[in-house]
Amino acid sequence: MSGELLYEGKAKQVYATDDPGRVVIRFKDDATAFNGVKRATVGGKGRINCAITAYLFDLVAREAGVAHHMVQKLDDERLLCERVEIVPVEVVVRNRVAGSFARRYGIHEGAALPQPLVEFFYKSDALDDPLMGEDVPVLLGWAKRWELQFMREATLAVNDVLLRFYGEHGIDLVDMKLEFGRQDGRLLLADELTPDGSRLWERSTGRKLDKDVFRRDLADLGETYRELARRVLGAV
Numbered sequence: 001m002s003g004e005l006l007y008e009g010k011a012k013q014v015y016a017t018d019d020p021g022r023v024v025i026r027f028k029d030d031a032t033a034f035n036g037v038k039r040a041t042v043g044g045k046g047r048i049n050c051a052i053t054a055y056l057f058d059l060v061a062r063e064a065g066v067a068h069h070m071v072q073k074l075d076d077e078r079l080l081c082e083r084v085e086i087v088p089v090e091v092v093v094r095n096r097v098a099g100s101f102a103r104r105y106g107i108h109e110g111a112a113l114p115q116p117l118v119e120f121f122y123k124s125d126a127l128d129d130p131l132m133g134e135d136v137p138v139l140l141g142w143a144k145r146w147e148l149q150f151m152r153e154a155t156l157a158v159n160d161v162l163l164r165f166y167g168e169h170g171i172d173l174v175d176m177k178l179e180f181g182r183q184d185g186r187l188l189l190a191d192e193l194t195p196d197g198s199r200l201w202e203r204s205t206g207r208k209l210d211k212d213v214f215r216r217d218l219a220d221l222g223e224t225y226r227e228l229a230r231r232v233l234g235a236v
């Protein structure tokens with residue numbers, strides 16, 4: 001099924017298939033932070049991120065009607081996906097103050113925002129993904145106005161579903177980053193839905209069940225992801 005390696009990112013590889021309209025995405029065991037400056041290999045991470053992504057893509061399609069790029073889960077580490085052109089805009093939705101938002105405004109992490117906040121960042125490793133006002137990607141030709149509007153609404157819809165899903169497992173979805181891709185003039189939710197790109201805090205203790213444990217050296221990443229998978233998927 002997998003052919004030529006088309007692209008290798010920090011946590012995933014993308015392979016060609018016999019169908020030019022489809023690719024295979026393989027989730028790696030590599031963990032990176034701070035734009036690749038900090039690295040580790042974490043056994044089982046690819047399998048867990050693949051399983052969580054596949055489960056959550058199905059969930060958001062079913063419950064929010066958001067179309068995504070996954071066609072089917074092929075095996076433990078690989079998804080068959082529609083081939084898309086990734087929009088170079090990272091869409092972050094925040095339910096609580098954390099991370100770069102807390103640093104930018106000099107406030108403590110943790111407070112709930114009165115409503116979800118959507119922010120757009122330019123997807124550029126070379127520039128460390130700078131924050132953008134909504135006119136910037138339009139004026140610079142990175143996304144159309146309707147695409148930003150669509151991404152904002154789809155992101156809020158995905159956020160609603162995942163807030164509820166994680167909430168049912170006693171976990172607060174603090175924030176997350178989504179990416180979208182173009183295919184035949186429409187936008188599909190793309191990339192992944194994993195604890196690499198979300199902040200997930202256990203409600204009763206505040207324990208972090210996401211990649212911040214690696215970024216901040218708080219706990220073992222493999223054990224943390226296994227615990228998250230046990231909670232939300234049963235077992236992986």
Ligand code: 5GP
Nearest residue numbers: 092098099100101175176177196197198199
């Ligand atoms: P922040 O802007 O606070 O650093 O990140 C907000 C949310 O988006 C967090 O859940 C974080 O994991 C996710 N995020 C932002 N940028 C990236 C990125 O480049 N890669 C990944 N994996 N997640 C990101």
